[in-house]
Amino acid sequence: MLNINDIKKPIAAEIDVFEGKFKASMRSSVPLLDRITHYIVKRKGKQIRPMFVFFSASISGGINEATHRGAALVELLHTATLVHDDVVDNSYQRRGFFSINALWKNKIAVLVGDYLLSKGLLLSVDNGDFGLLKIVSEAVKQMSEGELLQVEKARRMDVSEEIYYEVIRQ
Template sequence: MTLKLKDIQAPVALEMEEFEKKFRQSMKSKVMLLDKITGYIVRRKGKQMRPLFVFLSAGATGKITEATYRGASLIELLHTATLVHDDIVDDSNTRRGFFSINALWKNKIAVLVGDFLLARGMLLSMEHNDIDLLKITTEPVKEMSEGELLQIAKSKTLDITEEVYYKVIYQKTASLIKSCCKVGACAGGADEETIQKMGEFGRAVGMAFQIKDDLFDYGTFEIGKPRGIDIKEKKLTLPLIYALNNASRSEKRRVKKQVKLASKKPKMVNEVIKFVKASGGIDYAISVMEDYHQQAKDILKTLPESNFRTSLEDLVQFTIERTK
C-alpha cells in the first residue's frame, strides 16, 4: 500500500491547519514589500514535513500546546531563511517549481528577507521566553552553514571520505530534522531523556532522508533518467565515495577527472554513473540508508503506542519510499 501524506497527517490535521494561520501571522510586517514577499513564500510552501515532525513528536511524547505551535513556527522561519540564502549562494532561479526570491526580487532584497526571517524567529521565542526551544533550533542553523562550507571546500579537492560525507549530511539535513523532533518533545513537556531520544530519532531519519535524496542523482527508484546534478557540481555523495574507495589508483584518477569535466561534458556524467553502478556504490548506499531507517524504527518502538507514534512510523516509511 502506497503511503499518502494526507493519511499520515490525520492525527494532527486540525493542528496543521491552525499552524498555517499562526505561521503566516508570525511573518507579518508593516513594510508592504516585505509582506508581499512573505505572502509569496507562504503560498509556495512544500509538504510541510518539518512542522509535521514537530506536532507528531509532541503528541507521541506528551501533548500539543501553544508552545508546540511556536516551536513549529520557529523551525519554519529559520529553515525558510536558510533556503532563501541557499538560493542566493547557489545562484538558483527556482525552488520547488516556483521562482526563487532572488530571481524575482534580486539578491540584495533576498538577503534582507532571509535576515528578517532569522530575526523574526528569534524574536518569536524571546517574546514568549521559549529559551529552551531557541537553544534547540539555533544549533542546526550553525550546523547547516558549516556543512555547506565543508562541502564547498571538499568539492575543490574531491577527497571527501565516508566519515566527512556523514558529517556533511548530518549538518546540512539531519541536524534540522533532529531539531524538529526535539522541539516537539520539549514543547510537549517531555523529560530530558525523551527529548534526547527524539533527537536521535530525528537524526536517523534525516540521515536516511539525505542518502535517499543523493541516490536520486543516479536514476534509482523509478524516477527515470539520472539527474547527475551532484556530479556536475562536484559533490561526492555516498555511492561515488564507496566506488572510489574500492577502485584502483589509476581508475580513481580517471573517474575524478571525469567528475571535474562533468559540468562541461554531459557524457562524462553517464560514465561516472556507470562506474558507480558497476562498483556496487548504489547497493552500498541503500544498505546504509536502511540501517538508519532501522535505527529510527527501533527508537519509535520505545514510545507508548498511539496514533501519533503510528503516524511517525508511517512518516519515516514515507521518507524512504518517496520517488521525488
C-alpha cells in the same frame, strides 16, 4: 500507499491553526516584505517539519501554544535556509516556481532570509522558549559549518568519505 494528506489527518486541525499563526508570524510593516512573504506562504511545501513537531508533541505530553511556536520557529528557520541556499547555489527555481532571488535579486533574498530567521528567534525569545532556542541555534551553527565545509571541499576536490558523511550530518 499513504499520501501526505493521509499522514496529516491525525493533526489536520493543528496544521490548520499552525498555518494561520505561521502567516501571522511573517507580517511586517514593509509592503515589499509582505509581498515577498505572501509569495512564500502561497508556495508552501509539505510542512514535514511542523508535522514532526506536532506528532512528537502529541506522543510526549500533548500539543499546546509552545508546540505551535516551536513549529513556527522550525518552519521559519527552514524557509530562511531555503531562501539563503537559493542565493548560495544560484538557483532560480524552488518547487517549480521562481525563487526569491530570481524575482527580487540576491540582496533582497538574503535580507528576507535574515528577516525570517530573526522572526523565528524573536518568537522564541519573546515567549521564553530558551531551551528550544538553544537547540535551534545549535542546528543553525552546524548547518552553516556543514555548508561552508562543503564549499571548501568542493573547491579543493579532496573529500574523504569521513568528510562527506560529516557534511551530510551537518
